[in-house]
Amino acid sequence: MTSKVDLRSDTVTQPTEGMRAAMARAPLGDDVFGDDPSVNALQEKIAAMLGFEAALFVPTGTQSNLCAILAHCQRGDEYIVGQMQHCYRWEGGGAAVLGSVQPQPLNHQADGTLALADIESAVKPDDPHFARSRLLALENTLGGKLLPMAYIEQATDLARRQGLARHLDGARLFNAAVAQAAFLGTEARAEARRIAGCFDSVSVCFSKGLGAPVGSALCGSVEFIARARRIRKMAGGAMRQAGGLAAAASYALDHHIARLADDHALATRLADGLAGLDGLQVEAPQTNILFVDLVGSARDRSEALLRHLASEGIQATGLYRMRFVTHLDVDAAGVDRAIAAIRGFFKD
Ligand SMILES: *Cc1c(COP(=O)(O)O)cnc(C)c1O
Numbered sequence: 001m002t003s004k005v006d007l008r009s010d011t012v013t014q015p016t017e018g019m020r021a022a023m024a025r026a027p028l029g030d031d032v033f034g035d036d037p038s039v040n041a042l043q044e045k046i047a048a049m050l051g052f053e054a055a056l057f058v059p060t061g062t063q064s065n066l067c068a069i070l071a072h073c074q075r076g077d078e079y080i081v082g083q084m085q086h087c088y089r090w091e092g093g094g095a096a097v098l099g100s101v102q103p104q105p106l107n108h109q110a111d112g113t114l115a116l117a118d119i120e121s122a123v124k125p126d127d128p129h130f131a132r133s134r135l136l137a138l139e140n141t142l143g144g145k146l147l148p149m150a151y152i153e154q155a156t157d158l159a160r161r162q163g164l165a166r167h168l169d170g171a172r173l174f175n176a177a178v179a180q181a182a183f184l185g186t187e188a189r190a191e192a193r194r195i196a197g198c199f200d201s202v203s204v205c206f207s208k209g210l211g212a213p214v215g216s217a218l219c220g221s222v223e224f225i226a227r228a229r230r231i232r233k234m235a236g237g238a239m240r241q242a243g244g245l246a247a248a249a250s251y252a253l254d255h256h257i258a259r260l261a262d263d264h265a266l267a268t269r270l271a272d273g274l275a276g277l278d279g280l281q282v283e284a285p286q287t288n289i290l291f292v293d294l295v296g297s298a299r300d301r302s303e304a305l306l307r308h309l310a311s312e313g314i315q316a317t318g319l320y321r322m323r324f325v326t327h328l329d330v331d332a333a334g335v336d337r338a339i340a341a342i343r344g345f346f347k348d
Pocket of ligand 1: 059060061062063065086087139169170171172205207216
């Protein structure tokens with residue numbers, strides 16, 4: 001039996017042997033009392049890595065973003081955000097539903113950025129007609145795309161001048177940092193810190209490319225994290241002996257950052273392998289997410305393609321626009337099987 005190649009998401013990874021061992025030996029306490037040593041160690045590690053005073057370990061990126069938006073904003077405030085960003089589009093409208101914080105969504109430019117002029121004109125004057133503009137939320141990577149560093153600096157400077165707080169949904173911050181470091185010939189951790197340094201708060205997922213089973217961290221000032229901790233309690237509370245999960249995340253920070261470059265190389269290998277097929281438009285990947293559009297006569301064949309891939313043991317998602325995500329549990333042989341299966345489908 002050949003194994004499955006799961007390209008649906010980088011969330012599907014299984015903990016490695018080393019990670020399982022770290023989880024098994026993690027010292028535990030009760031994190032609601034604040035005395036789980038493994039949780040505390042993780043929070044200190046990620047805060048220090050990204051240059052913040054404090055961090056909060058939470059079960060999901062969704063809860064992390066919710067805590068961040070509600071810690072930055074009051075009822076009747078608004079956050080400026082991109083249409084395609086997770087904390088606007090994919091989180092059940094949580095900030096509005098649970099926090100009475102209104103989103104002000106903006107369209108993205110082709111490179112994923114929000115135009116500075118659009119941000120500026122979205123900031124409302126202090127007038128009772130308007131919600132109070134309080135926060136700019138960006139996301140990096142966004143759909144696998146890297147926000148240019150110069151852009152991040154400009155957008156966050158603009159926000160600061162306008163009196164807005166700045167939050168980064170950095171679910172895949174380390175993918176961004178690794179890609180940026182490869183491009184600049186610098187070091188990934190330094191790039192992660194440089195990106196994070198432009199923001200008042202940053203949320204990072206351990207359960208994506210970093211390969212941990214569960215968890216995200218929200219980073220910020222001591223005072224901000226105290227507010228986020230109170231909101232976390234309202235938003236379902238905290239975990240108790242969470243140290244095993246924190247140890248997995250800690251292990252990922254120690255061992256799984258540099259190797260994200262392998263995932264990026266595999267996404268490029270997949271893109272290259274699909275080049276030149278009639279009916280497929282392949283967008284060159286910048287990190288570990290590859291989008292492939294079905295065009296022309298292939299436009300309506302996405303379901304058939306997914307069925308064909310499933311019959312070959314390859315899992316992916318998409319409708320018109322297929323998404324393939326590389327990660328810790330995919331190797332070059334798996335990618336080559338995906339290429340062969342897709343090429344086979346289009347030969348018929
Ligand atoms: C996955 C993701 C989240 C949410 O993380 P969950 O742990 O699935 O709740 C938030 N933002 C971005 C950009 C993500 O990719």
